[in-house]
Amino acid sequence: xxxxxxxxxxxxxxxxxxxxxxxxxxxxxxxxxxxxxxxxxxxxxxxxxxxxxxxxxxxxxxxxxxxxxxxxxxxxxxxxxxxxxxxxxxxxxxxxxxxxxxxxxxxxxxx
DNA sequence: TGATTGACCAACT
DNA sequence: CAGTTGGCCAATC
Numbered sequence: 243x244x245x246x247x248x249x250x251x252x253x254x255x256x257x258x259x260x261x262x263x264x265x266x267x268x269x270x271x272x273x274x275x276x277x278x279x280x281x282x283x284x285x286x287x288x289x290x291x292x293x294x295x296x297x298x299x300x301x302x303x304x305x306x307x308x309x310x311x312x313x314x315x316x317x318x319x320x321x322x323x324x325x326x327x328x329x330x331x332x333x334x335x336x337x338x339x340x341x342x343x344x345x346x347x348x349x350x351x352x353x
Numbered sequence: 354t355g356a357t358t359g360a361c362c363a364a365c366t
Numbered sequence: 367c368a369g370t371t372g373g374c375c376a377a378t379c
Contacts, residue, residue: 248375267361271374277362279374284360289377304361311360 252286255347259301262328263345266305273347300324307340
């Protein structure tokens with residue numbers, strides 16, 4: 243695990259997102275030390291589907307709580323369905339209780 | 354190998 | 367207040 247590449251961390255953090263919780267690209271990037279690299283988070287998630295590990299990318303939204311990457315889930319409402327399936331309320335491709343459901347990367351309080 | 358892009362964010366004009 | 371630009375790292379053309 244000495245390979246501290248950006249993508250590697252993004253994958254690890256994303257996989258640690260608790261059930262029923264969400265986080266943002268900027269939060270992950272900031273956790274990694276470079277808040278300006280939020281774009282790379284999206285890139286990593288884009289390649290996440292190629293990984294063997296399951297990446298709950300549907301729990302990652304932009305800082306406005308909007309499902310920006312919904313289009314990359316193979317459908318238009320796939321991401322929304324996944325979130326609602328976890329009890330997350332989504333309306334007009336936006337997280338309703340985004341403020342409450344927001345999970346800070348690295349926070350293991352759910353354990 | 355250089356230039357471009359990409360599921361973003363924040364500052365500046 | 368809305369549009370533009372800069373920035374970050376990695377992958378693709």
